[in-house]
Amino acid sequence: MPRLSTDEDNNNSLISCCFSNLFSRNRQQPTSISADADQKKAYAYSAIPAMDRLPAYEDCISQTFKHLDIKHNSVLEGIVEKALAQVDSELRAISVDLHEHTELSMKEKHAHDLLTSWLEEKGFVVTRHAYGMETAFLAEFSNGPGRRVGICSEYDGLPGLGQGCGHNLIAISGLATAIGIKAALEQGEVSGKVVLFGTPAEELSIGKIDLVGKRAFQDNVDTCLMLHPSAKDQQYAQMIAVHDVKVEFFGKPTHASATPWEGVNALDAMVQLWNNISMMRQQLMPTDRVHGIVTDGGLAPNVIPEHTSAFFFVRTPKYTELKRVMDKLEGCFEAAAIATGCKVKWTWRAIPTKDVVQNNVLASTYATYMEKAGISFEDRYTQEHSGGGSTDMGNVSYVMPAIHPMFGIHTTASNHTIEFTKAAGTPQAHRDTMVASQALALTALHVYSSEQYFDAVKKDFNDTVPLDEQH
Ligand SMILES: [Zn+2]
Numbered sequence: 001m002p003r004l005s006t007d008e009d010n011n012n013s014l015i016s017c018c019f020s021n022l023f024s025r026n027r028q029q030p031t032s033i034s035a036d037a038d039q040k041k042a043y044a045y046s047a048i049p050a051m052d053r054l055p056a057y058e059d060c061i062s063q064t065f066k067h068l069d070i071k072h073n074s075v076l077e078g079i080v081e082k083a084l085a086q087v088d089s090e091l092r093a094i095s096v097d098l099h100e101h102t103e104l105s106m107k108e109k110h111a112h113d114l115l116t117s118w119l120e121e122k123g124f125v126v127t128r129h130a131y132g133m134e135t136a137f138l139a140e141f142s143n144g145p146g147r148r149v150g151i152c153s154e155y156d157g158l159p160g161l162g163q164g165c166g167h168n169l170i171a172i173s174g175l176a177t178a179i180g181i182k183a184a185l186e187q188g189e190v191s192g193k194v195v196l197f198g199t200p201a202e203e204l205s206i207g208k209i210d211l212v213g214k215r216a217f218q219d220n221v222d223t224c225l226m227l228h229p230s231a232k233d234q235q236y237a238q239m240i241a242v243h244d245v246k247v248e249f250f251g252k253p254t255h256a257s258a259t260p261w262e263g264v265n266a267l268d269a270m271v272q273l274w275n276n277i278s279m280m281r282q283q284l285m286p287t288d289r290v291h292g293i294v295t296d297g298g299l300a301p302n303v304i305p306e307h308t309s310a311f312f313f314v315r316t317p318k319y320t321e322l323k324r325v326m327d328k329l330e331g332c333f334e335a336a337a338i339a340t341g342c343k344v345k346w347t348w349r350a351i352p353t354k355d356v357v358q359n360n361v362l363a364s365t366y367a368t369y370m371e372k373a374g375i376s377f378e379d380r381y382t383q384e385h386s387g388g389g390s391t392d393m394g395n396v397s398y399v400m401p402a403i404h405p406m407f408g409i410h411t412t413a414s415n416h417t418i419e420f421t422k423a424a425g426t427p428q429a430h431r432d433t434m435v436a437s438q439a440l441a442l443t444a445l446h447v448y449s450s451e452q453y454f455d456a457v458k459k460d461f462n463d464t465v466p467l468d469e470q471h
């Protein structure tokens with residue numbers, strides 16, 4: 001039987017009032033934007049709450065939490081703390097191993113084998129090579145009926161940078177969090193199931209998108225949580241949507257000196273495209289991003305290039321805004337082809353990487369535990385204005401309540417730098433990971449122990465992700 005104090009018969013009306021206030025702000029915001037008709041509204045939106053609304057928001061959260069009775073349960077905290085302490089040195093060894101033996105996306109064989117062996121040894125039911133992906137896995141533990149919480153581990157590195165995104169720490173944060181939850185389940189403090197998802201190829205934004213497509217999360221868990229190392233602690237880290245496109249121009253080759261007038265120059269089309277995009281930027285929103293590289297610029301300087309290609313990323317704060325920029329970019333492709341007499345072909349990837357919708361209830365609970373451990377957070381406005389990368393966890397956050405907080409590892413270096421690679425290997429980063437993992441495990445335990453709490457989590461999800469976007 002769950003023993004966590006829940007105070008289920010608290011004043012529900014206050015909670016629903018608070019949450020409806022909280023979420024009404026989201027409902028006021030457009031979820032899709034038609035560019036020309038509504039520029040002003042679109043700019044005001046930009047996926048970022050306005051500063052003057054924050055106090056009301058903060059008040060609402062704190063009031064709601066008072067009534068959800070998120071009081072610290074010393075029994076559960078003791079269980080999680082002890083469970084993590086018991087595996088601390090083993091997790092440090094795994095982290096160092098992954099840091100020293102970095103594998104690239106979809107090639108994480110060593111990590112897959114190392115993590116699955118350890119999890120099996122610790123009593124999890126492990127599915128290797130899950131869902132037809134060579135380096136994906138599932139590790140489950142259940143003590144009976146109840147809610148089901150998913151946790152994600154990532155383990156891929158970056159070419160030339162090793163663990164420049166600290167995924168060795170994400171790998172062990174998943175293990176630690178799952179171990180902490182499992183200990184509480186084993187001791188009968190809560191009831192349900194924990195599933196650790198081993199998700200490959202985050203750096204290519206493949207693993208979780210593929211797993212969502214195969215309903216790996218939807219069929220196995222009710223909510224999904226994970227952590228990511230960074231320079232800062234952020235429970236509301238802004239992770240934006242990204243889509244990518246390959247564009248090719250086709251011309252006619254000829255001798256570049258003897259008969260240039262007989263050719264059609266595919267490189268001219270590429271140069272024209274770059275200029276088109278540079279001019280298009282004036283009409284983009286300040287929060288939009290378009291960036292790319294030329295992947296084929298021709299074969300020889302004395303041959304008019306017959307074929308050129310480039311690869312672009314398009315980013316917007318919400319995935320529903322991507323189309324606005326995609327349409328403009330396609331106009332640039334076509335215009336470059338027309339101007340130079342080339343043919344053009346472009347290919348968008350099948351599914352974009354969505355922005356992360358941080359579940360407000362889960363994020364606030366996580367922050368509460370981190371603050372108890374002495375970690376402080378910048379205000380939400382600052383967090384959501386500090387720029388951000390993208391992650392395939394975004395697609396998970398559109399099918400179920402999810403969080404992807406960033407935890408600081410005592411570095412000022414940005415992710416994807418050699419300095420961050422070094423930071424991700426330090427004993428201090430390991431200690432930071434264990435602190436954050438404990439906070440995440442304790443957050444997850446509220447999902448098991450209180451139906452009222454999980455109702456609030458679900459309500460937040462339904463209010464922040466419209467029904468027709470829950471896929
Ligand atoms: Zn990364």
Ligand SMILES: [Zn+2]
Nearest residue numbers: 165167202228
């Ligand atoms: Zn990363």
